[in-house]
Amino acid sequence: MAQAAEFLRKIATGIAGFDEASGGGFPAGRTSLVEGGTGCGKTVFMLQSLLKGPRARGEVCVFVAFEETPAQIQDNAQSFSWDPAALDPEGLIFIDAQPDLDLIRSGEFDIAGLLAILEHKAVRRGASIVVFDALDRLLQLAGDPRVCIREISRLQHWLRKHELTALISSKCGDAGDPVTSGLGTEQLQFMLDCVVTLDHRVCDGVSHRSLRIRKYRGSGFEENLIPFIIDRDGLEVASVVRAERDDETAASERISSGVPDLDTMLQGGFFRTSSVLLTGAPGTAKTTLCGAFANAACERGEKTVFISYDSQCEEIVRNLESVGIRLQPHIDSGVLAMVSMRAMQGSAESQLIAIRRLVEEHQARVLVADPLSALSKVGNTSLAPSVAERLIDWAKSRDITVMCTSLLEDSDDMAEATPLKISTIADSWLHLTYVVSAGERNRGLSIIKSRGTAHSNQVRELRLSAEGVALEEVYSAAGEVLMGTLRWERERKEAMAARESELHAERDRLRLIGEAAELEAQMAVMESRLAAKRQELESVRDNVAASAEEEQRRQRDTRDLRLNVKGSGGDKSHG
Template structure:
C-alpha cells in the first residue's frame, strides 16, 4: 500500500509509514483531543516537507482563527498558503432556514476546481459533524457521506476527516451514531483526552488500517511547541550509534576506582536510594565533572529549585555556579504534577537540543510515576533513556526507592533492566546511628567492586572509605571509629612491648658481642704465644743439634776444619 508520511514524530512508526495515500482517514475524538491540530499538521508537513499541496476545509472555526491558533507551532502557514496551502471557510449559517434537501455538491464543485488548479494531493474536512447536523435524517447523512467518500476516491486525494466522538462512538447532535463511517474509511483513528488524578492525558489508537500492519495498542501523545508528538518508538527510529570505550569520571575518585575507571560514554546510569542517601549529591558531582571536561550538561530536577541545589552542593565542595555562568551547565526545575509524563519527556528533549547537551541528569526520574502518571511512567522512562543514548548522551537518572535492607531487584519506574550501570545508596542504621553506604549492583561491560563502601560527605567533598570489617561484621561511622581507636591503642601497646623486647635483646646481644670480642683477643694472644713457643722450641732443638755435633768432634780429636774436610771427601 502506498502511504503518505505525516512527519509527525512517532505516528509514522505506529502506522508503518503514515496515512494511506489516495484514501480517506477518519480522525475522531472528544473536545480538546487534538483532532484539528493533527489534521492541520498533516497538511502543513505535506506542503513543507513533501511538496504536496493541500486544502483545509473548516466547518466549525474560521480559517483565520485556525491559523492564528497554530502560530505557536512554527509551521509558517502564511508562507505555505501562498504556494501549497488553501483554506476554505465552510461554516454553515445557522441563522438561515433551509428548505428542501441540503447537499454538498456545490462545495465539492468549488473544491474540484481548486484541486485541479493547485494540483492538490491532500485535503482535510475538519469537524464534518457540524455540516452533517443540518441533514434532515440519517438517510440523508449517509447519502452525503458516501457522496463525499466517492468524490475523494475519484480524485485520489489523501483525505483526513475529523469529527466528534463520545465514548468511542461517532455522533451528530440529535441524530443516530455514525459508526458506519468507521467501516467506510480505510483508516480510523481515535483521539482521547481525559484527566487522571488531576493530570491531563492524551492518547491515540489506530482502530483500523486496511491492507497494512499497525500498532493496535493505545499510545499516548502530547501537543508540544512543534505540534503533535506520538509517544512511540521502534528500532528504526534511532540510528545505529557506535559503542564507545571512553571512560567518564563520576566526579568521585574512589567511585571511579570501584567502577574500574568510571562510566562508559553514552551509557545510562541509575542511582537508587531512599531520601537523604546522597543521590542528588552524586548527580551534582557527575554534572560538575562533565563541565570540567568541557561538555554541556543539562540537569533536570523534579524535587528542588535550581538555586537550592547549587547552594546545598556548595557544602560538599561541589561548585556548580561557575559552570552555570560559563554556559556549560543548564539547571531546570520542573514539577511532575504540572504536566503528563509525556509532556515532561518532550520538554526535556527540547531543553537538551537547545543546550547541545552531551550529559543529562534527571533527578529523580521516579517523580514521573506520581499520581496521574503511574501507568505511563515506565514507558516514558524507557523511551527517555533510549532517546538519550541514541543522541549520544550519557544519562544519569536517580530513582527513589523504599528503604528495605537489601537493594531491590527492580525499581518503581522499571528501568533497572535497561540501565547500563546501577548504583544503590542506602542508610545503614546500627547502634543508634545512621550512615550512608554505596554498592554497585551492576555495570555492564566492565569490572566493578562488589564491596559495600561507606559514603562520607564533608566540607572537603565526597569520599568512599575502604571496607572495614571486625569479627565478620562491616562497621561504619562512630562504631568503626571506636573499633579503629581500640585497635590503634592495642597496636601501640604491642609496639611498645616489642620495642622493650628489642632493647633487651639488643643489650644482651651487645654483651655477647663484647664477650666474643674479648675471647677473640685472648685467642689471638694464645695463638701468638703458641707460635713463640714453637719458634723457641725449634731454636733449642737446633742449638742442641749443634752442641751434640761439637761434642762428637771433640771426642774424636778432630778440629772443626778437619771434620769439614772429611765431610767433603766423603
C-alpha cells in the same frame, strides 16, 4: 511499524510518532476521519499534517473550515514554530464554509454547492489533499440520517473521481460516539477508510492527551493508545517504535563514576552509553553520586545535562560543594546545563519531550535525571514506566550515557523494586541504604547488577566529607560488617593493639641490640687477650729457638775449641 504493502500508497504527515504508528501516514487517494472531543487538537493535528507533510513537499492543499474563519486558523498557526512560508495562500487554500445561521433551507439538503467550489479552487489548481474541518457541523443541517449518509457517499465518490486525499474532522464523546448521534454522522466511522480518535482528559489534576488509530483499511497499525502533547512545535506524538542505533556495536569504553573507590568495584567504571539506576531512600546520597558522575563527565569535556525534579539548581550546586564537588565552573564554561523541572507541571509525556529537547539543544553526551521516579507522581502513575523506558531507549540510540535515580519510600534492603519498573532494563543498578547499628545511621552502597562486569558483591560504607566521596573497605568482625562508630572503635582498638605490639617488638629489638653489643665487646676483649697470648706464645717460641740455637752454637764453638787445642799439643811434641 512495518511499512504497508506497495499498492497502498501513503502520505506522510511529518509527525514522526503518528507516521510510525500508521506505517507511513494517511492513505493516499482515500478519506480519513479525525474525531475527538472539545480541545483534543483535531484542527491542530490536521493543519500540522498539511504543513509538515504535503506543503513541505511543495504540494497544493485545501483547508475547508466549517467552525472558524480562515483568518482565525491562520492566526492560531502563527503561535506555533511552523514555517510561515507553508501558509502561503498560493499553496494552502482556505475556504470559509461556515453555515449561515440566518439561512432558511428550501428544498432537500445536499453538498453540491460545496463540491462546485472545490472543483474551482482545488481541482483546477492541482491540489492533492483536502481537509474538511468540523464537517459534522454541515451535516447536521441535513436533519435526516439517510440524507446525511447519502451526502457522505456523494463526497467520497467525488474525491475518488478526482483522486484526492481527504481528512475530515468530527466531534465525538469520551466513548468515541459522535455527539450528533442519530443524525447519520456516526456513519463516518464505518464509511471512511481510516479513523483516528483523539482524547484529552485530566487525571488527578494532570492533563493527558492520547490518540488511537481505531481503523485503517489495507494496512497494519499500532492499535494501542499513544500519548501526545501540544506545545510550541505543535502536536508531538510519542514514538511507539523502539529507537535503534545506527551502529549496533556495544561500547566497551569505560567512563568514571566520579568516585575512584566505586570505579574499582566496577572494574574501571560504567560502560559508555549504558543506563545507570540509583535507588534508595531519601538522604542516602543519590544526588551526591549524580553530582560526582556529572562532574567527572564535565572534567572529560563531555557536555552534560543535569535535570532535578526536587531541588533548585543553585541549592544542588551549593550542597555539592560541601563534599568537594564543584559544578559551578562547568556551568560557567557551558559544558554543564542544569535545569530544575517539576513533574507536576505536566504529564509524564510532556516531561519526556522536554528532556529530549534539552539534551538535543545542548548536544549532551551525558544525561542525569534526579529523581526520575518523580514522573510517577499522582496523575502519571500508569504512563511513567513507559516514558522512562522510552527515554532510556532513545538515549541509547544516540550514544548518550544516562544516570537516573529512583526514590524508594521504604529503606528496607529487601524493598528494592522501583516505582518506574525500569530496574530490569537498566544496565547497572546501584542500591543505597541505611545501616542502623548501636544508635547510629550509616550509609551503605551495593551493586545489585552491572551487565558485562564482574563487579563486587560487597556492601560498602559510603562516607561523605569535605574531601569528597569515599567507600570504606569492608570491615567485618565475628561475621558482622561494622560501620560508623563501631567500626571506628574496633579499628582504634586494633590500632592500639598493633601499636603496643610494635612498642614491645621495639623494646625486644633494643634489648637484643644491647646484648649483642655487650657480647661483641666481650668478644673484642677476648680476642685482644687471645692475640696477646698468641704473641706471648710466639715470643716464647722465639726464645726457645734462640736458646737452642745459642746452645748449638756454644756446643759447636766448644767442639771447635777442643779440636784446636789438641792440634796445638801434637805439633809441639813432634818438634
